Structures are given as structure tokens and as C-alpha cells.
Amino acid sequence: MTEVLRPYQAKVVEEFWRAVEAGLRRIILVAPTASGKTVVARAVVEQARGRALGSLFLAHRREILTQTSNKLRGIPHGIIRPGNLLRPLELVQIASVQTLHRRAIKAGILELPEAALVIVDECHHVVANSYRSIIECYPESILLGLTATPCRGDGRGLGNVFQAMIQCPQVGDLIEQGFLVPTRVYAPVDPDLHGVRVRHGDYVESDLADRMDRPKLVGDIVTNWIKFAQRRKAVCFATSVRHSIHIRDEFFAAGVRAEHIDGTTPMDERDATLARLASGEIEIVTNCMVLTEGWDMPALGCLILARPTKQMGLYRQMIGRGLRPAPNKTNCIVIDHSGATYRLGFAEDHVEWTLDPDLKANNPTHAVRVGDQPGGPKIVECRECGAARVGGMACLSCGYLPELSPCAIEVVDGDLGLVDPSRRARPCLDDPYLRNQWFSMLAGIAAERGYKAGWVAHQYRNKFGDWPPPGARPVPTEPSVEVRRWVQSRMIAYARRRKSA
Numbered sequence: 456m457t458e459v460l461r462p463y464q465a466k467v468v469e470e471f472w473r474a475v476e477a478g479l480r481r482i483i484l485v486a487p488t489a490s491g492k493t494v495v496a497r498a499v500v501e502q503a504r505g506r507a508l509g510s511l512f513l514a515h516r517r518e519i520l521t522q523t524s525n526k527l528r529g530i531p532h533g534i535i536r537p538g539n540l541l542r543p544l545e546l547v548q549i550a551s552v553q554t555l556h557r558r559a560i561k562a563g564i565l566e567l568p569e570a571a572l573v574i575v576d577e578c579h580h581v582v583a584n585s586y587r588s589i590i591e592c593y594p595e596s597i598l599l600g601l602t603a604t605p606c607r608g609d610g611r612g613l614g615n616v617f618q619a620m621i622q623c624p625q626v627g628d629l630i631e632q633g634f635l636v637p638t639r640v641y642a643p644v645d646p647d648l649h650g651v652r653v654r655h656g657d658y659v660e661s662d663l664a665d666r667m668d669r670p671k672l673v674g675d676i677v678t679n680w681i682k683f684a685q686r687r688k689a690v691c692f693a694t695s696v697r698h699s700i701h702i703r704d705e706f707f708a709a710g711v712r713a714e715h716i717d718g719t720t721p722m723d724e725r726d727a728t729l730a731r732l733a734s735g736e737i738e739i740v741t742n743c744m745v746l747t748e749g750w751d752m753p754a755l756g757c758l759i760l761a762r763p764t765k766q767m768g769l770y771r772q773m774i775g776r777g778l779r780p781a782p783n784k785t786n787c788i789v790i791d792h793s794g795a796t797y798r799l800g801f802a803e804d805h806v807e808w809t810l811d812p813d814l815k816a817n818n819p820t821h822a823v824r825v826g827d828q829p830g831g832p833k834i835v836e837c838r839e840c841g842a843a844r845v846g847g848m849a850c851l852s853c854g855y856l857p858e859l860s861p862c863a864i865e866v867v868d869g870d871l872g873l874v875d876p877s878r879r880a881r882p883c884l885d886d887p888y889l890r891n892q893w894f895s896m897l898a899g900i901a902a903e904r905g906y907k908a909g910w911v912a913h914q915y916r917n918k919f920g921d922w923p924p925p926g927a928r929p930v931p932t933e934p935s936v937e938v939r940r941w942v943q944s945r946m947i948a949y950a951r952r953r954k955s956a
């Protein structure tokens with residue numbers, strides 16, 4: 456029954472035990488959606504059991520308790536939640552946080568299971584009281600937190616509870632390895648959020664609702680789904696219950712079968728709605744903060760973000776819902792009405808998570824992209840396919856690579872700045888990002904044709920007027936049409952010069 460661990464899973468399990476042997480007791484495993492955190496947890500639990508150590512697995516969602524119990528099949532375990540008979544003698548216990556907190560801590564009618572290893576699922580909630588009061592009862596135990604997004608609701612690190620962080624490959628790596636599908640992002644709207652108040656590190660929901668729940672914006676959600684989503688099964692994240700209902704109504708008015716769920720929807724109704732989405736009976740489920748985490752439907756092909764957030768954690772949890780692979784699924788379409796792509800970047804970007812409670816997770820790639828560098832790459836709309844694309848790079852959706860994008864030009868008192876005779880702004884040759892790209896692509900051509908490193912350096916100098924940085928070793932990449940043409944034109948010019956000489 457034991458699933459064979461993927462190489463990176465085996466690696467993080469090893470790292471975990473090494474950390475324990477080094478004396479660490481409170482460890483987070485950062486595991487993106489679908490990276491198989493339960494498989495990793497199973498391996499850890501099994502190995503603990505082999506050493507006669509008891510494990511307690513804590514989760515707060517019904518679905519996760521069931522999933523975990525299924526994953527542990529073959530390992531005898533008890534489940535502590537309403538409706539399950541207790542099996543207190545088992546070394547492995549899975550427990551609902553709420554049930555355990557209620558029965559063992561508040562009412563004192565249940566003894567806490569003995570556990571040398573306490574695993575906390577979705578451990579970004581660990582600062583909540585119910586979790587804390589349970590964990591405090593296990594001061595000597597090893598604590599292993601699992602999450603895709605190791606930060607608190609306000610984005611800060613979890614260093615008050617955890618000492619160390621072990622990381623699975625991130626979303627971008629897992630896409631490359633084929634364990635997740637890439638996103639294809641359309642960001643047709645960047646809503647104006649000026650004046651929306653911010654509290655605890657995110658927008659105030661009532662302010663957001665006022666701003667987002669407007670007929671034009673709601674109508675755009677429908678038109679853009681029709682335009683971009685290829686009628687794929689979609690989940691829409693709204694800012695408020697009322698907003699979610701408005702979106703559903705608007706879809707309905709357009710003849711699209713949509714349903715809404717929220718925190719007050721009874722469990723069986725929620726399940727029935729999701730089952731209708733899975734079967735294709737309906738096409739869209741709109742919701743407010745219900746489907747943001749701990750829930751999966753691999754066949755989901757489209758996410759609609761209508762809930763702006765400043766939180767890397769929440770943003771990536773929402774997108775994570777759509778990244779699982781499924782038959783005939785080549786990507787997940789993200790239609791972003793929240794502006795999050797412009798502010799927080801792409802799911803594929805590498806995120807620097809931090810344990811530091813005084814810091815927030817950030818996306819350095821994106822920070823460079825939209826940061827202080829004037830003329831640095833930005834997120835733009837692809838002229839060919841409409842997807843969001845990093846300026847200056849080939850479109851990840853259609854492969855379109857535009858002519859070099861001009862640098863932002865300082866315009867001083869009506870001075871038009873650098874504009875060449877064709878009236879097109881001249882590309883900025885000092886852009887380090889552009890230089891790097893060319894360097895790699897030239898190396899790509901050299902690798903194809905068996906040219907030496909010196910050739911690359913010379914071409915680089917031809918292009919940019921100076922030599923590549925000393926010691927720099929470009930990673931050969933597939934050259935763009937533009938770079939190929941440029942190289943060809945240089946070769947022709949060189950041949951001409953030789954001929955005339």
C-alpha cells in the first residue's frame with residue numbers, strides 16, 4: 456500500500472529526521488498544493504511508528520481528515536471526530552482540531568492521545584487558539600507543520616511557533632517536473648483600490664465589497680469568462696457573500712449554469728454543488744472564502760479571482776486549487792479581476808518564505824519586475840493572445856515574443872526623450888535583464904553550432920558595446936527569432952566586409 460515516494464519527497468523526509476536529530480523540535484514542511492504532503496506525512500508517521508513513537512495528526516477540515524485516513528490505509532489508526540469510534544490504543548491518531556479541543560481541553564472528557572510526533576495540517580492556522588492550546592500540551596513532542604503557504608493571515612512568518620523550515624520544490628519546479636499544470640493568466644482588469652482601507656495586512660472586506668461589487672465589474676467577470684475560459688469548469692472567489700451571489704446571478708442571466716456557496720451553506724448542499732460542478736451539470740461555483748484551501752478538484756480548469764488581496768498566502772492558496780493535473784488538462788486558466796497578478800506575480804514565481812514574524816513572504820522575481828528599475832520588465836498583456844506576459848519575455852501561453860520593448864523614457868518638460876527616426880523608442884541597452892537574456896540566447900546559438908565561448912563574448916560586445924561581466928557563464932537558452940535574425944545579419948555584414956576588403 457505504501458506509495459513510492461517521489462525523489463524530492465524522500466529528500467524532505469530525510470531532511471526532517473536530520474533536523475530532528477540535530478535537536479530541532481518545531482519544523483515546518485512547505486509543500487505546495489499537490490506536492491503530496493500527505494504522502495510525506497505518511498512516511499514520517501510510518502517511520503515514527505517503526506520507532507514505537509506515537510503520532511497525532513491534527514486537521515481542521517472534514518475533507519482532510521478523510522483524505523488523511525485514506526492515505527494512512529494499512530497503518531492502524533484511530534480517528535477522533537464526531538461519529539467515529541475511538542481507538543485509543545493505536546499509536547497513530549488523526550484528530551479534528553475542533554473535536555479534540557472541545558472534548559479534551561474544554562470539557563476534559565477525553566484524554567489527549569500520547570504522541571511524540573504532532574503533525575499539524577494547514578499549519579498557517581497554528582496561531583489560532585484551538586491549535587495553540589493543544590500544541591501547548593505537547594511541549595516535549597516533535598511538531599511538524601504542513602502547509603503550502605507558511606505565513607499567518609497577515610502575511611507574517613510563523614517563527615513564534617516554528618524553528619525551521621524544510622521546503623519541497625516550489626510550484627514552478629513542480630510544473631517543470633509535470634506534477635502540476637502551468638497557469639495561463641488573463642488579467643484584463645486592475646481594479647482601482649485606492650482608498651480601500653488595510654487592516655491586519657489585508658484589505659478591509661467591507662471596503663473591498665463596496666469597490667468590487669459594482670454592476671460593471673460583475674458584468675466583466677461574465678464576459679471575460681466567456682471570452683477566455685473556453686467554457687471550462689470554474690470557481691470564482693468573491694469578496695463578500697453578496698458579491699458572490701451577484702456574480703452567480705449575472706452568470707445565470709447570461710445563460711451560464713452557476714451556483715453559489717458560502718460559510719453558512721450546509722455541508723451536504725455544498726458537497727452536492729461541488730458534485731454538480733465535477734459532473735458538468737453546472738459550470739461555475741462562486742464562493743466567498745469557502746473554497747480557498749483544503750479542497751481540490753483536478754478537473755477544475757479555470758479560476759476567477761474577484762477578491763483582491765495583499766496576502767501572498769491567500770493568493771497562492773486560491774490559485775493552488777486549479778493546478779492539479781487531470782486527463783487532457785494542459786493548463787489552468789486564471790482570470791484575474793483582482794489585480795493580484797500585478798501586485799503579487801505569477802504562481803510560477805519563486806517565493807521567499809520567511810519564518811521571521813516581523814517579515815512577510817515576498818516574490819523577489821516580481822519585486823524586481825515591478826520594482827524600482829525604470830524600464831524593468833513589467834507584466835503586460837500579450838498582443839497575440841491576451842494573456843498576461845512578462846514584458847520582454849516570450850509569452851508563456853502562445854510563445855509570442857515582441858520586438859524589444861523600449862525602456863521607460865524620462866520625459867522632461869516636453870522633451871520626447873530617445874526616439875529613433877522610425878518614431879519608435881529605442882530599446883535600452885543598459886537593461887541588465889535584457890542583457891542577460893541576450894547573453895543566454897547567444898550561448899544557445901553557440902551551443903547549437905559548436906562555437907566557442909569567445910564567440911558569445913564577441914557577439915555580446917557587438918550588441919551592447921562592452922564585454923560580458925567577467926567570469927559570467929550564461930545558461931544557454933533557446934534563442935528567440937529576433938536574436939537569430941540579429942546574429943544572421945551580423946554574419947552577413949561580416950561576410951560582406953570580408954568580400955569588399
Ligand SMILES: [Zn+2]
Nearest residue numbers: 837840850853
Ligand atoms: Zn500570448
